[in-house]
Amino acid sequence: MDLTYSEADQAFRAEVRGWLEEHLTGEWAALRGLGGAGRDHEAHEERLAWNRLLAEHGWTCVGWPEEHGGRGLSLVQQVIFHEEYARADAPVRVNHLGEELLGPTLMAFGTAEQQRRFLPRIVAVEELWAQGYSEPEAGSDLANVQTRARLDEGSGEWVLDGQKVWTSNAHLSQWAFVLCRTEPGSQRHHGLSFLLVPLEQDGVDIRPIEQLTGGSEFNEVFLTGARTPADLVVGEPGEGWRVAMALLGFERGVSVLAQVVGFARELAGVVELAKENGAIDDPVLRDRLAGLKVELDVLRFQALRGLSSDAADRSGSAAAGPSVFKLVWASWHRRLGEVAMDVLGTAGLTAGAPYELDRWQRLFLFSRADTIYGGSDEVQRNILSERVLGLPREARG
DSSP states (O other), X not given: OXXXXXXXXXXXXXXXXXXXXXXXXXXXXXXXXXXXXXXXXXXXXXXXXXXXXXXXXXXXXXXXXXXXXXXXXXXXXXXXXXHHHHHTTOOOOSOHIIIIIIHHHHHHHOOHHXXXXXXXXXXXXXXXXXXXXXXXXXXXXXXXXXXXXEEETTTTEEEEEEEEOSOTTXXXXXXXXXXXXOSXXXXXXXXXXXXXXXXXXXXXXXXXXXXXXXXXXXXXXXXXXXEEETTOEESSTTBHHHHHHHHHHHHTSTHHXXXXXXXXXXXXXXXXXXXXXXXXXXXXXXXXXXXXXXXHHHHHHHHHHHHHHHTTOOSGGGGHHXXXXXXXXXXXXXXXXXXXXXXXXGGGGOOBTTTBOOHHHHHHHHHTTTTTTTSOHHHHHHHIIIIXXXXXXXXOO
């Protein structure tokens, strides 16, 4: 990937930076830095209002084609937008699953009516989405999904029964895209369908899961006779696995560059803390901090290379890029949390009363999950070994 920026790209960067400097002031200034890892609960309504302000000014779904309400920005300009947004310490956006995952999936597999119904509301941040994939017995092994749906011919609706878990922000969302089994007797990735399901109905029971970090963005979702119209299946019935895998391919798009910028801010904060409390004088700790800085620079270039090489091909060997990147950044972020605790020293061993964590304690606790969610390390290694290196498949009982 050519890492030089054209005059047009530089002008676009100035436009994004200028808009953020102008608008992240006054009442919005208090939102800076809110909503990060383990802190999705922070100022949700205020962040939702901020996201709708972004929408009013054309700063949502910037990479979507113009015919679907986006700006049609180039890959480079999308990277610029996400980097500048992160550098401004703007609040974490509330519409990631709709904008980055479901929207592109509907453009690729949805009907014209589904696109007309849902895409404008995603752009305007009028409806928020949750991801109904994981289940108690189908987390990393997603093909073991047991949630079932049957088509009720009389009502013209799908009727769903089952349980989803670790469903991010389901308690704040109006809709969920749900992977479920629609062919009785089917197994593994066969007989699955990808349904769009309203969450605000009697057949849906959402129970937040309280986390060690103090937040509750993850949820259990119980579906008991939940219903959704028959035409809200994306792709053909029984083709849900193909749609679900395509959606995961969109998951690690240009927004990962904003993630790297956020990591850089966290690292800078740990370094500053080490300078303030004298921990920087420890040569071993100083070496670990320097190593994290070098690795983060490599991470950024790896992300850029992966985006450029995978843009036109997300199959075959292209699976290597996202899997390698997930393995590397998850390990890096977890080690940053460990270093942050070592910099804190004994002060990091206790929480404030009644249970108040500082940002570094929260980082340490939340980053323990980085190697699990979004595809565990074990799953990523299987992808690399089986799909990329062609090694024998792992034995499954």
